[in-house]
Amino acid sequence: MAAPIPALVNPNLLTWAREQSGYAPGPVAKRLNVKPERLLAWERGEVKPTVHQAQALARFYHRPFGVFFLPQPPTIPPLATEYRRLPGVTPGVESPELRLALRMMSLRREIMLELIDEMDETTIQFTAQAHLGESPQELARRLRELLGVSVQEQLDWRDEWQAWRRWREAVESVGILVFQFPKVSLNQARGVSLLRFPMPAIGINSKESAPGARIFTLLHEFTHIALAAANEERAALNESRNDAEWSNVERFAEEVASSILIPEDVLQNFLRRMSVARDTWDVPLVRSLAVKFRVTPLAMATRLRSAGQLSWHGYRDWRESWSQYVATLNPAKGGFAHPVDKTLGRAGRTFTQLVIEALDANRITAVQACRYLDLRFDHFEKLRSNLREGPSAGQIQDDGD
Amino acid sequence: MYSLDTSFFMDWQARYYPLDLFPTLERNLVGMIAAGTCGAVELVKEEIDTVGTPGLRTWASSHSGLFLPMTPAVQIEAAAIEASYPELMDTTGLTNPRMRT
Numbered sequence: 001m002a003a004p005i006p007a008l009v010n011p012n013l014l015t016w017a018r019e020q021s022g023y024a025p026g027p028v029a030k031r032l033n034v035k036p037e038r039l040l041a042w043e044r045g046e047v048k049p050t051v052h053q054a055q056a057l058a059r060f061y062h063r064p065f066g067v068f069f070l071p072q073p074p075t076i077p078p079l080a081t082e083y084r085r086l087p088g089v090t091p092g093v094e095s096p097e098l099r100l101a102l103r104m105m106s107l108r109r110e111i112m113l114e115l116i117d118e119m120d121e122t123t124i125q126f127t128a129q130a131h132l133g134e135s136p137q138e139l140a141r142r143l144r145e146l147l148g149v150s151v152q153e154q155l156d157w158r159d160e161w162q163a164w165r166r167w168r169e170a171v172e173s174v175g176i177l178v179f180q181f182p183k184v185s186l187n188q189a190r191g192v193s194l195l196r197f198p199m200p201a202i203g204i205n206s207k208e209s210a211p212g213a214r215i216f217t218l219l220h221e222f223t224h225i226a227l228a229a230a231n232e233e234r235a236a237l238n239e240s241r242n243d244a245e246w247s248n249v250e251r252f253a254e255e256v257a258s259s260i261l262i263p264e265d266v267l268q269n270f271l272r273r274m275s276v277a278r279d280t281w282d283v284p285l286v287r288s289l290a291v292k293f294r295v296t297p298l299a300m301a302t303r304l305r306s307a308g309q310l311s312w313h314g315y316r317d318w319r320e321s322w323s324q325y326v327a328t329l330n331p332a333k334g335g336f337a338h339p340v341d342k343t344l345g346r347a348g349r350t351f352t353q354l355v356i357e358a359l360d361a362n363r364i365t366a367v368q369a370c371r372y373l374d375l376r377f378d379h380f381e382k383l384r385s386n387l388r389e390g391p392s393a394g395q396i397q398d399d400g401d
Numbered sequence: 402m403y404s405l406d407t408s409f410f411m412d413w414q415a416r417y418y419p420l421d422l423f424p425t426l427e428r429n430l431v432g433m434i435a436a437g438t439c440g441a442v443e444l445v446k447e448e449i450d451t452v453g454t455p456g457l458r459t460w461a462s463s464h465s466g467l468f469l470p471m472t473p474a475v476q477i478e479a480a481a482i483e484a485s486y487p488e489l490m491d492t493t494g495l496t497n498p499r500m501r502t
Contacts, residue, residue: 367452
């Protein structure tokens, strides 16, 4: 067996790459099956890792291997200058999983802009603006009109997955990229937005198994982007509100999202027909109404509260009953998703379509296309076929995971 | 001496010149490998394993002599190229050599 080859890496870059990924030395050393002291000795330049160890580090940090050979660490703006403020997440100390998700979103957005330029296409400008002083219902009406989803269309959807795909398509059509990210706990983030213009981006946590919950998160993030477009909120690093003030912004975005999904006049029509007394909504009643709009029962209960059908007390009681009901359910089983469906789930149709077009026009290489889409080349034919069929043809649950 | 990158192999076998239709091309390349007039760094093999078609991956595995180890001399040369052409390195880019799919 040949002797291990030392990697002539710049030790400063090893430290830089680890810190940029948000890792302490311990988990990295464990992953590489070395002692933390060994890793730190590499970072101090006292000893060199082998080429295979350095390659393993590059894979773990999701950096090009060549980055370790740069003369000095690159200057990269903090991630928190891009993403919106997330409750419970301190700018600069994001988890490694969230940092990777944010980097992935940011990179896809940059690739998208480059390819649009390369292909002489036009960037769709996101034009909507939202103000915190507006009535949530009126703002929701305006945003829904922009998205172009009619109530009749919504009531005709066959299931929540179709609803998810259509809402996603509608948001993408107004100049927002929609991605899904895996491996981040729901406690950290159900969704996140990159407040960059043009082409801001929304990321949805694919751990959220219910499509109705993803839809709500999508429209919640959509509202945040519209607020940012009007300078009503800023990226996490620049957001100066205190926690209570920020809670009000979050509550406003929730109310707008639920009103986009369940417009006031349509809700009132249903309520007249159902004739349920205030604060007497039980779990089956809320579920029966939620399924008509293809939203989660929780989103419907939130909407009933804002419509005055539930008092805060009644809402809290309902949530308690809902939690008890959910606890009796069997956990959802994950099905097998084809790699193509995973790619479309993660990257979205807008991004995927442009990458394929750029490949066909020889503006990027096959290797780049595979990298951008995180997909082996032998799956590309199926991907093309899926893109031709359009989003509504899909029957699968696009996990994006 | 020709240094081959992953795009060369992808364009050759996976896109434009499949082995069964262009056997002479393969024969000539195998001859060049034997003569030591072409090669690829082992990172290319890793990348082929990540993005390549099943046929290309099998072909690469059966021609392991093509792929050269990252010796200190190769690393020094590569670092010098990086230093001369820093725009070649996308430092923000995610490389994900072992993709999930």
